[in-house]
Amino acid sequence: MIFEVWAPKATAVEVDVLGGRRPMTSGERGWWRTEVPEAAHGTRYGYVLDGDGPYPDPRSRRQPDGVFGPSAVYDHARYTWSDHEWTGRDLRGAVIYELHVGTFTQAGTFEAAVEKLEHLVELSVDFVEVMPVAPVPGGRNWGYDGVDLYAVNETYGGPDGLKSFVDACHRMGIGVLLDVVYNHLGPSGNFLHPFGPYFSGFDGSYWGEAVNLDGPGSDEVRRYFIENALQWLRDFHLDGLRLDAVHALHDKRATHLLAELAEEVDALACSVGRPLSLIAESDLNDPRMVRSLDAGGLGMTAQWDDDVHHALHAAVSGEAHGYYSDFADLSALAKVLTSGVLHDGGYSSFRERSHGRPYAGVPGHRLVAFLQNHDQIGNRPLGDRLPMPALKLGAGLLLTSPFTPMLFMGEEWGARTPFLFFSDHVEQELRDGEGGRRQREFDGFGYVWDAPDPSDEETFQQSKLDWDELKEEEHWSLLCWYRDLIALRKALPELSDPRLDRVRIDTDPAGNWLVMWRGSLCVVVNFSEESVTLPINVGAVLLASDEPVRAGQDGLRLPGQAMVICHPAP
Structure with a gap:
């Protein structure tokens, strides 16, 4: 077994393994190396730098005893895959389903999540997007406090558990995307500082110190993140990555980290013979994010679009605080459905x-x-979800829109369980300060902040989905609505057509109704609680959210908070 580690400023490095410390030899560009023939899969080890340590391996493939314990040798070749006929999934025309492993089921493991895949098959989703799985301090976390980025949280099932989950998804025709965090690392269990200049020395975002992507020593730091991404796609057979908060990446190089990553992933896709997607979360509203490399863009396959969310949420909920203030008028929804974003160079009152x-x-x-x-x-204090009437209208527009739609776990049946912010920091100072830090993060959003303690285990337990809700008629009925919408989207090319310039909107903000034309199809939504009659001569109703929807000689009559998808009469 060969042990290698990058520690450019150390004068002596040892590997602590098999009950003793063995000296390592310094090589080029700060890399240290030694061979320990008797070490094998499962062997615990750590690195000692100038007498300090042992520390976990920055590229640890497994942390069986948690983030403060030793690393363990992990041999990817020991896992036997069964997805040999999997040819991948293209993002075009797809529906994504986001889930958190720890709260998707009561057991909170990859193994338990596999048992629910039939539900996702019947829903007809194409990808599951798994929230971050890197090891975290304690036993519960959203995942964005992760460290040891090459490893997998043992609470969920470790690296073999993730592979089994991906394998099962592929057998059932579902692609898997993984949420990864490259803009910061968790405040606890982060032992990268002794090894090298992984950080820039300034706060890159609200969440922590900026990683060093363009300063001295940044060549190896960039490779640390790029090779991490390639590991997930190659060794875990993942179909893509969702890159968290890329606007917090500080990179002034001529070639941005994202462009370099896109180039490497394109090359890997050619090698493995299946499409690989990179989806960025970006707050910049910059189209260069998703333009191809040869067109001068950053080469991301797609990006999250918060403007669409804000417009939909404001329309179905009536909320107008914080960043929803710019989206309160129904004209904002009309614009995002035809332009992709509301803020395309104009003034944002929230940002001033x-x-x-x-x-x-x-x-x-x-x-x-x-x-x-x-x-x-x-990010809401009580982690509350939209109520069912709002879900029906919002899902109807989302799943007939020209975008790539994504659902959040439990949404499809109107889950009543909240999704609260939770963590389990070991250090008492972090545990005690987590709630206050969270409140400060959302200062100015217009919330009355009365959130449960993130460190309380009950906060985590309350966030677990209650699958028994599906036995209740109202939840089952909403699930059928989601299934029907997705089936209609996949059956009718007009509904998956991604060309924004082919979308036409008629709306009356005062009357609180909107009509979206998708080719020869018409999607009509009444957001008001009062019934409305629109001068639309209906030829055939394809799907309606409410039985009292009626088409007559005087036009289309919709009850309050209802929608219909139809073919207009010739």
């Missing part, structure tokens, strides 16, 4: 400045849109 650029020419499939996600639910 102009923001964004136009997305002209960008196809809708490059914009991942959602009615709910982990952030938009979990």
Whole structure:
């Protein structure tokens, strides 16, 4: 077994393994190396730098005893895959389903999640997007406090558990995306500082110190993140990555980290013979994010589109606080459905400045849109979800829109369980300060902050989905609505057409109704609680959210908070 580690400033490095410390030999560019023939799969080890340590391996493939314990040798070749006929999934025309492993089931493991895959098959989703799985301090966390980025949380089932989950998804025709965090590492269990200049020395975001992507020593730091991404796609057979908060990446190099990563992933896709997707979470509203490398863009396959969420949420909920203030008028929803974003260079009252650029020419499939996600639910003090009437209308528009739609776990049946913010820091100072830190993060959002303690285990337990809700008629009925919408989207090319310039909107903000034309199809939504009659001569109703929807000689009559998808009469 060969042990290698990058520690450019150390004068002596040892590997602590098999009950003793063995000296390592210094090589080029700060890499140290030694061979320990008797070490094998499962052997615990750590690195000692100038007498300090042992520390976990920065590229540890397994942390069986948690983030503060030793690393363990992990041999990827020991796992036997069964997905040999899997040819991958293209993001175009796809529906994504986001889940958190720890709360998706009561057991909170990959093995338990596999038992629920039949539900996702019947829903007809194409990808599951798994929230971060890197090891975290304690036993519960959203995943964005991760460290040891090459390893997999043992609480969920470790690296073999993730592989079994991916294998099972592929057998059932579902692709797997993984949420990864490259803009910061967790405040606890992060032992990268002694090894090298992994960080820039300044706060890159609210969540922590910026990683060093463009300063001295940054060549190896960039490789640390790029090779991590390639590991997930190659060794774990993942179909893509969701890159967290890329606007917090500080990189002034001529070639941005994202462009370099896109180039490497494109090359890997050619090698493995299946499409590989990179989806960025970006707050910049910059179309260069999703433009191809040869067109001068950063080469991301797609990006999350918060503007669509904000417009949908404001329309179905009536909320107008914080960043929803710019989206309160129904004209904002009309614009995002035809332009992709609201803020395309105009003034943002929440930011108190102009923001964004136009997305002209960008196809809708490059914009991942959602009615709910982990952030938009979990960043609310009580982690509350949208009620069923709002879900029906919002899902109807989302799943007939030109974007790549994404659902959040439990949304499809109107889960009543919240998705709260939770963590389990070991250090008492972090545990005690987590709630206050969270409140400060959302200062100015317009919330009355009365959130449960993130460190309380009950906060985590309350966030677990209650699958027994599906036995209740109202939840089952909503699930059928989601299934029917997805089936209709997949059956009718007009509904998956990503060309934004083919979408036409008629709306009356005063009357609180909207009509979206998708080719020869018409999607009509009444957001008001009062019934409305629109001058639309209906030829055939394809799907309606409410039985009292009626088409007559005087036009289309919709009850309050209802929608219909139809063919207009010739």
